[in-house]
Amino acid sequence: xLKLLKIEYKKIIPYSTFWVIFGLFFFFTPxxxxxxxxxxxxxxxxxxxxxxHFPEVWNxxxxxxxxxxxLIGMLLVILVCNEFSFKxxxxxxxxxxxxxxxxxxxxLLSSSFSFLTTFYLFLIVGIxxxxxxxxxxxxxxxxxxxxxxVQSLGYMSLGLIIAIVIRSSALAIxxxxxxxxxxxxxxYLVPDxxxxxxxxxxxxxxxxxxxxxGIQVAVLVDxxxxxxxxxxxxxxxxxxxxISFLTLSYKDVK
Amino acid sequence: xxxxxxxNNVSKRYGHxxxxxxxxxxxxxxxxxxxxxxxxxxxxxxxxxxxxxxNPDMGSYSWxxxxxxxxxxxxxxxxxxxxxxxxxxSARQNLSIACKIKxxxxxxxxRVLTKLDLLYRADSKxxxxxxxxxxxxxxxxxxxxxxxxxxLDEPSNGLDPQGIADxxxxxxxxxxQGKTIIMASHILDEVEKICTHVxxxxxxxxxxxxxxxxVLNNQAKVVVSSENIVLLERVLAQIDGxxxxxxxGDKLSLILATGKDGAYLNKALFEEGxxxxxxxxxxxxxxxxxxxxIK
Numbered sequence: 001x002l003k004l005l006k007i008e009y010k011k012i013i014p015y016s017t018f019w020v021i022f023g024l025f026f027f028f029t030p031x032x033x034x035x036x037x038x039x040x041x042x043x044x045x046x047x048x049x050x051x052x053h054f055p056e057v058w059n060x061x062x063x064x065x066x067x068x069x070x071l072i073g074m075l076l077v078i079l080v081c082n083e084f085s086f087k088x089x090x091x092x093x094x095x096x097x098x099x100x101x102x103x104x105x106x107x108l109l110s111s112s113f114s115f116l117t118t119f120y121l122f123l124i125v126g127i128x129x130x131x132x133x134x135x136x137x138x139x140x141x142x143x144x145x146x147x148x149x150v151q152s153l154g155y156m157s158l159g160l161i162i163a164i165v166i167r168s169s170a171l172a173i174x175x176x177x178x179x180x181x182x183x184x185x186x187x188y189l190v191p192d193x194x195x196x197x198x199x200x201x202x203x204x205x206x207x208x209x210x211x212x213x214g215i216q217v218a219v220l221v222d223x224x225x226x227x228x229x230x231x232x233x234x235x236x237x238x239x240x241x242x243i244s245f246l247t248l249s250y251k252d253v254k
Numbered sequence: 255x256x257x258x259x260x261x262n263n264v265s266k267r268y269g270h271x272x273x274x275x276x277x278x279x280x281x282x283x284x285x286x287x288x289x290x291x292x293x294x295x296x297x298x299x300x301x302x303x304x305x306x307x308x309n310p311d312m313g314s315y316s317w318x319x320x321x322x323x324x325x326x327x328x329x330x331x332x333x334x335x336x337x338x339x340x341x342x343x344s345a346r347q348n349l350s351i352a353c354k355i356k357x358x359x360x361x362x363x364x365r366v367l368t369k370l371d372l373l374y375r376a377d378s379k380x381x382x383x384x385x386x387x388x389x390x391x392x393x394x395x396x397x398x399x400x401x402x403x404x405x406l407d408e409p410s411n412g413l414d415p416q417g418i419a420d421x422x423x424x425x426x427x428x429x430x431q432g433k434t435i436i437m438a439s440h441i442l443d444e445v446e447k448i449c450t451h452v453x454x455x456x457x458x459x460x461x462x463x464x465x466x467x468x469v470l471n472n473q474a475k476v477v478v479s480s481e482n483i484v485l486l487e488r489v490l491a492q493i494d495g496x497x498x499x500x501x502x503g504d505k506l507s508l509i510l511a512t513g514k515d516g517a518y519l520n521k522a523l524f525e526e527g528x529x530x531x532x533x534x535x536x537x538x539x540x541x542x543x544x545x546x547x548i549k
Contacts, residue, residue: 003354006354007351007354007355010347010350010351010354011340011343011351014342014343014347015340015342016342082340086338086339086340086341087336087338088338088339088340090307090334090338091334091338091339091352092355093305093306093307093327094305094306094307094327094332094334095327095328095332095352095355095356095395096324096325096327096328096329096355096356096357097324097355098324101324250309252302252307252308252309253302253306253307253308254307
């Protein structure tokens with residue numbers, strides 16, 4: 001398994017797109033998060049710097065970073081589509097990889113990306129949280145990191161299946177973005193009871209919109225408890241991986 | 255056991271196009287087997303199937319008598335259709351990935367690059383390579399780990415005359431080391447100069463196969479004529495050893511199987527009551543035999 005992951009990194013470390021997209025993620029996540037804390041509204045006296053405080057910081061940063069998860073999802077789409085357009089997938093097969101090795105490689109790669117981004121958030125929080133002198137406990141609500149990890153894996157597993165079915169980079173990226181819009185529209189068309197179980201709904205709601213302290217918000221009825229959401233997301237992820245494998249194994253390697 | 259590859263009744267369709275029709279072939283250790291045929295005859299499909307890239311609709315194949323696995327493929331050096339590498343990686347980086355997949359030492363990279371005369375461009379990106387260099391890199395990649403069996407699909411594709419001669423020497427050198435080579439080509443000359451055996455495909459059908467001299471050389475092309483050409487044609491079709499009967503003006507041309515001669519044919523016709531007005535055996539040459547076969 002480690003050997004497969006090593007091969008994956010041999011392919012992408014010299015690849016500039018990999019660095020650009022991770023660079024964007026690494027730059028914009030703290031940039032936005034920090035910027036949000038600097039907002040001052042004259043008419044509305046909220047202390048936005050509270051977003052840096054423990055334990056809310058975990059929810060806040062994972063929510064911000066979740067938007068940039070789409071970038072990492074797109075990177076995975078590009079990397080998988082490249083294997084088809086360069087025909088390197090076919091070369092790997094005739095050189096002695098199996099189709100399941102190929103899927104496993106991409107699952108390992110996705111997991112390592114999720115691990116990298118999650119660890120990065122952990123570092124940002126460590127720095128920002130302590131600098132701003134929080135009084136909360138460090139470990140309270142650190143579970144949001146796990147949730148974030150699952151969410152980012154969720155977006156990438158969607159990316160994987162789209163890339164494997166469509167195979168062409170440009171079209172797959174469009175479909176990846178479009179699927180998010182498509183599901184948002186669909187969720188209005190079907191009853192809420194069903195809509196809340198749609199895959200992207202489950203995945204994106206893992207990191208809920210934070211409710212800032214001091215604002216009285218209408219309490220939203222959160223129908224699915226977090227643990228259930230996590231479990232369902234896990235099932236979706238496994239299903240996406242499984243369908244990706246089945247799609248690949250029935251098709252000829254072109 | 256001597257048998258390296260066995261293909262058994264393999265068929266493959268693309269939509270309603272029959273790419274391979276019930277093909278069977280055995281290849282033994284040390285043979286240099288040329289798969290010869292015009293474009294679209296099913297050569298690449300055959301190689302794609304034995305390399306695990308295409309799923310046959312029917313039939314099976316085996317390497318060394320066993321059900322094929324990915325571990326067989328690691329020990330086969332192969333080039334299928336086009337050189338496939340990451341354009342943004344250097345030749346060395348690309349080959350090092352292939353080494354990791356095949357499980358061979360990375361020391362092999364420099365050896366194969368030297369053999370294909372590419373060492374001076376080892377650190378250039380693949381996308382900067384010319385067509386001929388890409389092809390040579392693909393052959394270099396097939397040589398990683400010094401495999402006992404090689405599967406090469408049109409190895410001289412895109413090469414200049416010097417490149418073609420170089421590749422031919424590389425392949426002959428491998429052949430002299432006793433390796434088994436399966437090579438697809440549409441160039442008769444290439445197969446003639448390199449191969450010990452040949453299989454001829456046309457529109458997915460295996461027309462003939464065997465040692466190269468018996469397939470391409472020993473069949474005599476015969477021209478016969480008689481007063482009643484319609485009767486002659488009907489009778490010829492029933493004579494053992496006669497094939498590819500074709501009308502050629504007021505004469506008929508045919509191919510006579512190995513071991514049969516003009517006297518045999520004349521006698522057989524006479525027994526059927528046909529008096530031949532002309533019978534001539536044309537000196538066979540490879541090209542006309544080949545063209546005759548794939549007609």
